[in-house]
Every structure is written in structure tokens, then in C-alpha cells.
Amino acid sequence: MSQEPLPRGDAEQLRSAIAAHAFCHGIAADHIAAMADAATSLELPAGSFVFRRGGPTTAFYLVTEGSIALEVASPGRDPLTVETLHAGEALGWSWLFPGRDWQFDARCLDDVTTVAIDATRLRTLVDDDPAFGRDLVLRIGRVVVDRLIHARAQLVDIHHHDDR
Amino acid sequence: MTIVDTPPQRTLTTRPYVVSTVRQQTHDIVTVDIRPEREAIAFAPGQFDMIYVYGVGEAALSISSDPAAPQLLSHTIRAVGWVTRALNHLQPGTTIGVRGPYGRPWPLADAEGRDLVVIAGGIGLAPVRPALLAALAQRERFRRVVLLVGARSPRDLVFRDDLDVWAADPAIDVHVTVDSAVRGWVGRVGVVTKLIPAVPFDPEDAVALVCGPEVMMRFAAEGLIARGMPTDRIHVTLERNMRCGVGTCGHCQLGPTLLCRDGPVYAWPEVGELMSVREL
Numbered sequence: 398m399s400q401e402p403l404p405r406g407d408a409e410q411l412r413s414a415i416a417a418h419a420f421c422h423g424i425a426a427d428h429i430a431a432m433a434d435a436a437t438s439l440e441l442p443a444g445s446f447v448f449r450r451g452g453p454t455t456a457f458y459l460v461t462e463g464s465i466a467l468e469v470a471s472p473g474r475d476p477l478t479v480e481t482l483h484a485g486e487a488l489g490w491s492w493l494f495p496g497r498d499w500q501f502d503a504r505c506l507d508d509v510t511t512v513a514i515d516a517t518r519l520r521t522l523v524d525d526d527p528a529f530g531r532d533l534v535l536r537i538g539r540v541v542v543d544r545l546i547h548a549r550a551q552l553v554d555i556h557h558h559d560d561r
Numbered sequence: 562m563t564i565v566d567t568p569p570q571r572t573l574t575t576r577p578y579v580v581s582t583v584r585q586q587t588h589d590i591v592t593v594d595i596r597p598e599r600e601a602i603a604f605a606p607g608q609f610d611m612i613y614v615y616g617v618g619e620a621a622l623s624i625s626s627d628p629a630a631p632q633l634l635s636h637t638i639r640a641v642g643w644v645t646r647a648l649n650h651l652q653p654g655t656t657i658g659v660r661g662p663y664g665r666p667w668p669l670a671d672a673e674g675r676d677l678v679v680i681a682g683g684i685g686l687a688p689v690r691p692a693l694l695a696a697l698a699q700r701e702r703f704r705r706v707v708l709l710v711g712a713r714s715p716r717d718l719v720f721r722d723d724l725d726v727w728a729a730d731p732a733i734d735v736h737v738t739v740d741s742a743v744r745g746w747v748g749r750v751g752v753v754t755k756l757i758p759a760v761p762f763d764p765e766d767a768v769a770l771v772c773g774p775e776v777m778m779r780f781a782a783e784g785l786i787a788r789g790m791p792t793d794r795i796h797v798t799l800e801r802n803m804r805c806g807v808g809t810c811g812h813c814q815l816g817p818t819l820l821c822r823d824g825p826v827y828a829w830p831e832v833g834e835l836m837s838v839r840e841l
Binding site for chain 2: 424464466475476477478479480481483484506507543550551553554
């Protein structure tokens with residue numbers, strides 16, 4: 398089960414954590430502040446889940462400490478890890494689209510700290526401020542493109558592609 | 562034992578070596594350690610030998626052992642053809658033939674005073690291992706030494722003992738990732754090129770040695786260039802159907818270059834475009 402968010406941290410700490418995160422480099426201070434207003438600091442122990450497949454996409458996560466495995470699980474079998482995400486990376490983009498569910502399990506490989514930004518409030522920010530919305534969607538787009546390139550590289554088995 | 566420092570680069574003469582040990586690296590990869598019956602021949606990191614299994618044939622194989630100890634020579638082999646299959650089943654005490662070392666080595670001296678970034682995919686760790694051992698033996702000559710290793714799965718990782726030792730050594734920054742994993746693996750999952758933007762090194766003052774399947778090397782070079790590394794500081798090693806080892810037979814031709822004679826190590830501007838030409 399996903400863990401309950403911890404009580405809201407200090408607003409200034411949240412602003413600092415968001416501003417310092419690689420995903421947010423260059424975002425205007427007022428937009429950082431707006432994101433912080435919608436954010437919660439989330440600390441999760443090793444082995445717990447940030448979210449599980451099929452769950453509602455209630456938040457966008459910025460990983461600030463620790464490592465998270467994106468897993469596909471099926472009954473009676475060990476889960477298959479398709480990718481791991483680490484401090485400095487963003488987790489999840491399904492939240493952009495209301496009504497979508499998470500497609501993978503996100504399991505903490507060690508103690509993890511993230512900034513969880515409420516998805517509904519973040520979508521409202523995107524809708525209310527087109528410039529911020531464009532910036533955020535482009536940043537998400539870059540993450541998606543990078544992950545697509547990496548997924549294609551995995552698909553063609555680049556580490557084992559020919560025999561040396 | 563006598564060590565010959567100036568190897569006869571273009572000789573076709575085979576010298577007898579005796580198999581010392583055969584070490585299983587993965588389910589389909591072994592490292593064969595051999596000792597010379599006569600004098601040992603010095604080699605430079607990145608060079609290769611022609612290995613002759615008597616009665617079977619010859620294969621070109623990169624040297625994977627420590628250049629400071631040429632009296633114990635290692636080659637790391639995946640069984641893909643007649644010769645490599647025979648090598649995988651050698652028993653200690655068997656005599657095989659070796660000629661070499663051949664080829665242009667890694668330009669380790671160019672990395673002195675700079676960050677050294679080594680990127681290896683799969684069995685590609687074998688040809689860069691001598692460069693890593695040489696760099697660690699003269700660690701003070703380099704700034705950061707970074708090793709990025711990728712493999713299909715945890716069971717496809719080679720030189721795991723080395724990786725464990727290096728991971729605990731502050732002299733080298735080691736990052737290992739696999740394409741996919743099941744429970745029990747607590748490391749990174751993802752392609753090795755994903756590590757390039759995240760790992761600390763100074764791209765403008767670093768030298769990269771990249772070894773793995775050609776597709777992986779292309780992805781890695783593109784990642785290094787995107788991070789800001791000058792293209793002429795990126796070096797790759799190519800291996801294709803080398804038969805003679807001395808630039809005579811032409812089997813290892815890639816466009817205008819013969820890999821055994823001009824390579825196998827190349828700076829990226831020398832071969833980057835060639836590696837994308839479908840017709841070659």
C-alpha cells in the first residue's frame with residue numbers, strides 16, 4: 398500500500414527543495430512558490446510503495462533522496478524492474494491527464510524522500526497560467542523523450558547487441 | 562621470466578602458451594588465463610592477440626589482464642564460433658598459440674591530468690579492464706576515474722569480483738546498471754547511457770574510453786557529446802572479423818580503415834560516421 402503523506406514540512410524548505418531539484422532548474426520563483434504551496438514532503442522507508450499500478454494519479458513526485466524501482470508484477474512471480482529512478486529525477490507523468498491510473502508499481506529500494514505535488518492543484522496551475530503550463534509540459538516532454546530513447550535502447554538490447 | 566618490451570608488432574609467428582586457469586564469468590563467457598612457455602611479451606591496454614587453438618583455428622581476442630603482469634595473459638571470451646567455443650572448453654595444461662599483441666591501444670596518456678571516464682557494455686568491460694588497472698596503478702596521474710558499466714541483466718555482468726573491489730575503492734567512482742532485473746538486484750536498472758548525464762565528471766576536460774556493442778557505443782558517444790565532451794576525446798574500440806591481425810587480408814575493413822592495422826581503438830571523429838553507414 399502507498400504510505401500516507403507525512404505532515405506538511407516547512408514551506409520554505411519545500412520551496413528550496415523544489416528550486417534545487419534538477420527537474421525545476423530555471424523555473425521562475427513565483428511558479429516554484431505556487432508548486433510548493435501544492436506540495437508535501439514525503440518520506441518512505443525501503444520496501445514501501447510510492448504508488449501501485451492501477452492507483453489514482455494523485456501527485457507528481459520529485460525524488461530528492463534514495464532510489465525507486467518501477468516494477469511490473471504478476472501473481473506468483475518475482476516483479477520485473479523496468480527502470481530505477483534516483484535523486485534528481487521526476488517520477489510520473491500520468492497525472493497530467495485526469496482519470497489516468499498509474500501504469501507501474503513504484504517501490505522504494507532504500508529510504509526515499511520525495512516532494513509530492515498535488516496533481517489536481519498542479520493541473521489547475523497549468524490551466525490558469527499558460528506560460529507556466531507550457532514550461533512544465535515541455536519539461537515533462539523532455540523527461541518522456543529521454544525515457545523513450547532509453548526504453549528503445551533497452552528494446553534493441555544495446556548491451557548485448559552483437560558478439561564481441 | 563624475461564619480458565620483451567618491444568613486441569614484434571607485425572609478426573605472423575605464433576608462440577606457445579599454456580592454459581593456466583579457465584574462469585567462468587557468466588553462463589556463456591569465460592576468462593582464459595595463459596602463461597608463455599618462453600618469454601612474456603609486453604602489451605598496452607586495448608591491444609589484442611590472435612589466439613590459435615591447434616587443429617581448430619584462430620580468433621582475434623582483446624587482452625583483458627593487467628599490463629603490468631604480461632607473464633599471465635588473460636582473454637575473455639563468449640562462445641560464438643568454432644574457435645571461441647573450443648576456447649571455452651579448454652582445460653588447464655593445454656598448449657595454445659598466441660601471436661601479437663596487435664593494434665593501437667587506448668590513449669591513456671591523453672587522459673593524464675584530466676578526468677578518465679570508462680564506459681563498458683556487456684563483455685566490453687574486458688578490453689577496457691587493462692586500461693582501468695593501469696590507471697589505478699598510477700592513480701595520481703588522473704583526476705576523477707569514473708567507470709560506467711551496463712549489462713543485459715545481473716547474470717550478464719563480467720568481472721564481478723573487480724566491480725565489488727572497485728565499488729569499495731574511493732579511487733574510482735563505479736556505477737553499474739542492468740537492462741532488467743528481478744528481485745534480489747538492488748542496483749540501478751536502465752541502459753548505461755542514462756548514467757552519462759548524472760555522473761560527476763568534467764566533460765570539457767575528460768577523456769572517455771568506450772567499449773561494447775557498436776549500437777551501445779553510438780548511444781554513449783552521443784550522450785557524451787550532448788554533455789559537452791569534445792569528440793576527439795571520445796575513444797571507442799571496434800572488432801570485426803579480424804583474420805590476419807597485420808593489415809594484410811582486408812577482412813576487417815570498415816570503409817577506408819583496417820581495424821587490425823589502424824585500430825582497434827579509434828577517436829570518435831575517425832569512425833563515428835562510418836558506424837552509421839548501413840552499407841558498410
